[in-house]
Amino acid sequence: MATITLRNISKSFSQRKEGIRRDVRAVDDVTLKLEDGVVLGILGPSGCGKSTFLRLIAGLETPDAGEVFYDDQALNEIEMKDRGIGMVFQNGALMPHWEGRRSVGLFLNLRKRDQELPERVKEVAKITGIGLEALLEKRPKHLSGGEVQRVGIARALARDPRLFLFDEPFANLDAKIRAQARVELKRLLNAFPVTSVYVTHDQTEAIALTQRIAVMRDGRFEQIGSYRELYDSPANLFVAGFIGTPLMNEFRGRASEGSWRGRSFGGLAIRRDLEDGALVTMGIRPDRLRLVAEGGVPALVERVTPYFAERFQLLDLQQGRERWRMSVPADLQVSVGSTVRCEPDADGILYFDTLSGRRLG
Incomplete structure (x- = not known):
């Protein structure tokens, strides 16, 4: 295993758009230390720099600035064959004319260690527990998408890697196989x-597979932490809006002597330490709103979406030009076109500076 350290890494690419060439910074001055044995998820929208970041760690791209270290040794001082990296790509990246056994044994073949292949395949099959032997005699065209990825993972594992890199390996699989x-x-x-390091745009995968998650936007890490930390204490509006399903509701308004001034929830008591007149965005997750018989805010039910597996239903609500969502128990009878009253849990409100997006407090 290895400790991976990145110091002020940057990488730009030149793009031509409408006849004008400009540099786009895919990774922007990133510093990170990944401790030995940790599984880190890189989560972010398409085009934010996730795959470029992964290629920089692997040494497949050279940074414009900064350095990458494996333990205490600079990456550029380590020959590719000695880096001990197992990579799994979105498309599997198997040789189309090779049987799975040959793909899995490629590393040993290059090292002139073919005699180790039978025993290594047995070890990998035992570790993975995925019926690998049956797949090894087939070429990629005879394998399903899930089976291609199994062979790809086995190939990475056969290298006895110090570092695993996954670039959206399950993105092309259907939901059940994924x-x-x-x-x-x-x-x-x-x-x-x-x-x-596991790159994905799917937070369900990040939650299931990783110990810590780095949320990426425009080549930078907005926040790194456990999923619970990102969900409960987001650093800014981007993280708060990206993490969590269903998405967080956002209400824009002003603070005024400890009260909220906005289109909805006007007069709601809020934190008194917020500066009077400050432009504040109030973030409330759908599960932090509750129905009330009296008081609260009246809203029209526009749509009811059941989530049977999670045992709740999602209400799309409207009051004037403001729209938001709240979750209610699955067995609660609510009809489209009816009016409900709701209010937020006092400790379930997140406050953000509207101009900068930074979370307040």
């Missing part, structure tokens, strides 16, 4: 605790 693949990979990571 869920099964997550379970199998989680079991593998528990049995084989290698320092790992």
Whole structure:
């Protein structure tokens, strides 16, 4: 295993748009230390720099500035064959004319260690527990998407890696196979605790597979922490809006002597330490709103969406030009077109500076 350290890493690419060439910074002055054995998820929207960040760690891209270290050794001082990296890509990246066994054994073949292959395949099959032997005699065109990724993971594992890098490996799988693949990979990571970086845009995957999550936007990490830390104490509006399903409701208004002034929830008591007149965005997650018989805010029910597996239903509500969502128990009878009254839990409100997006307090 390895401790990975990045110091002030930056990487830009040149793009031409409408005849004008400009530099786009894919990774922007990132500093990070990934401790030995930790599984880190990189979560963010498409185009935010996640895959470029992964390629910089692997040494497949050279940074414009900054350095990458494996333990205490600079990455550029380590030959590629000695880096001990196992990578799993979105498309599997298997040779189309090779059987799975040859793909899994590529590393040993390059090292002139073919005699170790049979025993190593047995070890990998035992660790993964995914019926690997049956897949090794087939070429990629005869494998399903999930099976291609199983062989890809086995190939990475056969290298006896110090570092695992996953670049959205399950993005092309259907929902059922993706869920099964997550379970199998989680079991593998528990049995084989290698320092790992897992890139995804799917927070369900990040929650299921990683110990810490780095939320990325425009080449920078907005916040790093456990999912619970990101959910309960987001650093800014971007993190708060990106983490959590259903999405957080946002209400814009002003603070005024300890009261809220906005289109909805006007007069609501809020934190008294907020500066009078300050432009404040109030963030309330759907599960932190509750129905009340009296008081609260009246709102029209526009839509009712059941989430049977989670045992709740989601209400889309409207009051004037303001719209928001709240979750209620699955067995509660609520009809479209009816009016309900709701109010937030006092300790369930997050406050943000509207101009900067920074969380207040």
